[in-house]
Amino acid sequence: MGMQIAHIMASCMGGIRTAGDLVAWMQMTRKMKLNDAKAYVAKKLGIDVFELTNEDEMRLIREDLNLGTVTSIAGGPKGIRAKKKIGELLDIKIRSVELFKSQFN
Amino acid sequence: MSDKILTRMGDGERLRMTSSEVREDIKEATVDAASRGGIPELTAEEQDQLYEIIADPSRIVSVKPGNEAIVSDDGCSMAFYSGQDGGGVGVPLSRMQAALTYERACGADTISLGHSDYSYKPVKSIINIEANDYYNISMSSTVPFFYGAQPNMGLYFQPDGPCPNAAELLPLGKIKEARAAQEMAADYMADDLVFVAERLAEVGLEGLNFDTAGSAGDADFLAALRAVERIKEKFPDLPILMGGSAEFVIGMHGELMYDGKKIAGMYTHEQAQAVEKAGAAIFGMAVNTVTTESVQWNLARAVTFLKATTEAVSIPVHANVGMGVCGIPMMEQPPIDSVTRVSKALVEIGMADGL
Numbered sequence: 001m002g003m004q005i006a007h008i009m010a011s012c013m014g015g016i017r018t019a020g021d022l023v024a025w026m027q028m029t030r031k032m033k034l035n036d037a038k039a040y041v042a043k044k045l046g047i048d049v050f051e052l053t054n055e056d057e058m059r060l061i062r063e064d065l066n067l068g069t070v071t072s073i074a075g076g077p078k079g080i081r082a083k084k085k086i087g088e089l090l091d092i093k094i095r096s097v098e099l100f101k102s103q104f105n
Numbered sequence: 106m107s108d109k110i111l112t113r114m115g116d117g118e119r120l121r122m123t124s125s126e127v128r129e130d131i132k133e134a135t136v137d138a139a140s141r142g143g144i145p146e147l148t149a150e151e152q153d154q155l156y157e158i159i160a161d162p163s164r165i166v167s168v169k170p171g172n173e174a175i176v177s178d179d180g181c182s183m184a185f186y187s188g189q190d191g192g193g194v195g196v197p198l199s200r201m202q203a204a205l206t207y208e209r210a211c212g213a214d215t216i217s218l219g220h221s222d223y224s225y226k227p228v229k230s231i232i233n234i235e236a237n238d239y240y241n242i243s244m245s246s247t248v249p250f251f252y253g254a255q256p257n258m259g260l261y262f263q264p265d266g267p268c269p270n271a272a273e274l275l276p277l278g279k280i281k282e283a284r285a286a287q288e289m290a291a292d293y294m295a296d297d298l299v300f301v302a303e304r305l306a307e308v309g310l311e312g313l314n315f316d317t318a319g320s321a322g323d324a325d326f327l328a329a330l331r332a333v334e335r336i337k338e339k340f341p342d343l344p345i346l347m348g349g350s351a352e353f354v355i356g357m358h359g360e361l362m363y364d365g366k367k368i369a370g371m372y373t374h375e376q377a378q379a380v381e382k383a384g385a386a387i388f389g390m391a392v393n394t395v396t397t398e399s400v401q402w403n404l405a406r407a408v409t410f411l412k413a414t415t416e417a418v419s420i421p422v423h424a425n426v427g428m429g430v431c432g433i434p435m436m437e438q439p440p441i442d443s444v445t446r447v448s449k450a451l452v453e454i455g456m457a458d459g460l
Contacts, residue, residue: 001194003433004181005211006441007426007460010167010448012176013214020214021248024175027421027458028249028312028344031386034174034421034458050171068247070209079245086247093342096243096250096309 016062017070019045019052022090029092044089065089110160113443115403115429116396117436124160127401131155134398134405142352142372144413147405151454155408158450159401165445174452175459177346177387177423179253179316180219182207187221192428192437201242208248214459217251217314218242224257226266229297232304240308251346252305253314256298256329258321261290268293271357287358290321291328298332303339312344316389319376320350322357323368326376330363330383337384348389348425349376352410373410374417381418387459390414391425394435400443404432404450411455421458424451 013020019041026037042049045065051057062069067089068082077085080100087094109121122130131152139146147155158166168174180191185203187193198206204216218239220228228235235252243250262270268290274283302313315333319326326349333345354376356369364382371379377388392407407424411431415422429435432447451457 001181001184001192002441003192003426003428003439003444004176004178004184004207004213006165006444007176007448008211008213010165010445011172011174011452011460012212013173015208015212015214015248017212020173020175020212024177024214024249024459027175028346028386029342031420033419037175037421037458053170053173070212072209079247080243082247094311095306095342096311099309100244 013053014055015070016068017055018058022067022086023052025086025090025092025094029094041090111442112159113400113434113440114396115394115398115400115434117434117440117443119440122399127159127399128152128156130399130402131405134402135409138406138409142374142410142413144372144374144409147409147412147454151408152405154454155401155405155450158446159404161446164442166449167445168449168452172453174457175214175421175423177215177251177459178207178213178217179314179348179425179427180217180223181213182216183219183221189437191221191223200238201245204242204250205245208246213248215249215251215312216246217253219253223254223316224260225254225297225301226257226260226294228254228301232301236304236308239305239310243309243311249311251312251314252310253316255317255320256294256315256325256332257317258287258290258294258325258328261293262286266290266293284358284360287322287324291324291331294325295328295332295335298329299335302332302336302343306340306343310343312346315345315347317350317391318347319354322355323361324358326354326368326371327361327363330379333380333383333385344386345384346387346389346423347380347383347385348423349373349391352392374414377414377418377420377422381420385420387421387423388414388418389423389425390431392431394429394431394433396435400432400434400446404447407431407447408450408455411451411457415456415458423459424455424457426451426460
């Protein structure tokens with residue numbers, strides 16, 4: 001377990017602490033290389049690429065855009081509701097979200 | 106106080122080496138990788154960069170701000186609740202609790218779910234259980250959520266499976282029969298990979314991981330490639346991460362081809378090209394750690410292969426960095442001094458898109 005955490009501390013973008021999950025979605029859904037994926041996400045968020053891993057900036061952005069935050073906020077979106085907003089922001093299709101949306105039909 | 110550099114062997118043993126010894130290891134290893142793979146050696150500047158990472162006196166190191174990469178995983182959250190065999194720490198958490206802890210407490214970029222056996226064949230008989238757990242967790246998770254396991258063609262040979270055992274036929278000189286057995290096993294395995302993917306796709310699967318493809322040789326690798334093709338044809342929107350099992354594909358069959366190229370002997374850059382051709386979104390690169398060589402020797406080889414691999418394809422390349430892979434010492438409890446040095450070097454010199 002310590003090995004995974006060591007990798008995360010040494011080189012990981014930070015998942016929902018920052019914009020790591022957003023960049024990962026672009027690698028998965030559009031097959032983007034790291035720098036292209038970062039640039040795409042930064043453009044969608046309207047920030048500099050360097051700020052993607054800045055907790056101070058990304059925390060506020062995630063809260064404002066309802067993308068899910070690392071700390072649990074009562075009433076705040078998380079899980080599938082946050083993923084729905086992420087899909088819309090990044091203009092990508094997230095399969096679990098598509099299933100979720102289909103259940104309202 | 107010694108002025109020698111504190112480092113480790115590939116089995117985790119700690120030792121001190123002189124500056125010139127560390128540099129010699131790096132040089133020797135990159136020449137070795139380049140020679141084997143027919144790829145460029147690390148430049149003198151890159152070798153210096155790697156030396157600085159190894160020689161850093163700090164206990165742990167990290168990438169510079171702005172250089173962070175994606176850290177995907179192959180069942181990492183299973184290590185919360187599993188035991189020694191899976192590198193697990195035995196905390197009594199459910200699969201959902203473990204996955205969400207990995208997402209929220211650890212800040213991972215992706216999370217995943219996998220069966221304890223971590224092979225696709227046993228998943229087939231419990232697919233409804235896996236689909237149910239996957240669906241429930243996917244409703245609660247925010248970061249990309251993979252389902253992963255190893256193709257593991259070895260499970261299709263007798264006595265564990267239906268096919269004659271190729272590893273028993275080969276020493277008897279029954280080459281033709283061994284090849285036929287592997288082709289049969291490959292067909293069974295591809296069907297199972299597609300079966301599991303189809304069932305999970307029905308419950309909103311966000312990403313699929315074929316981890317350690319080719320572990321039983323070239324037929325294993327080919328079956329995984331064929332499965333990727335079939336799955337992408339049916340579900341073009343389903344992202345697939347396909348990872349290799351070693352720096353080259355072992356030629357247990359020897360004659361199998363993909364896209365006009367022989368699979369046996371494919372090095373990582375060629376594996377990545379095949380994976381890209383099949384339609385996967387991400388290639389996972391594996392280079393096995395040699396336990397009798399130093400961490401810097403193993404890492405220099407891994408970085409050399411990785412750099413050539415990232416340059417060979419348009420899809421993202423993630424370096425596999427579990428126990429005994431890509432420079433990580435082959436031991437149950439990899440030391441974090443080595444782990445962080447591997448992490449930094451692969452991202453900043455090897456230009457990994459992820460780990």
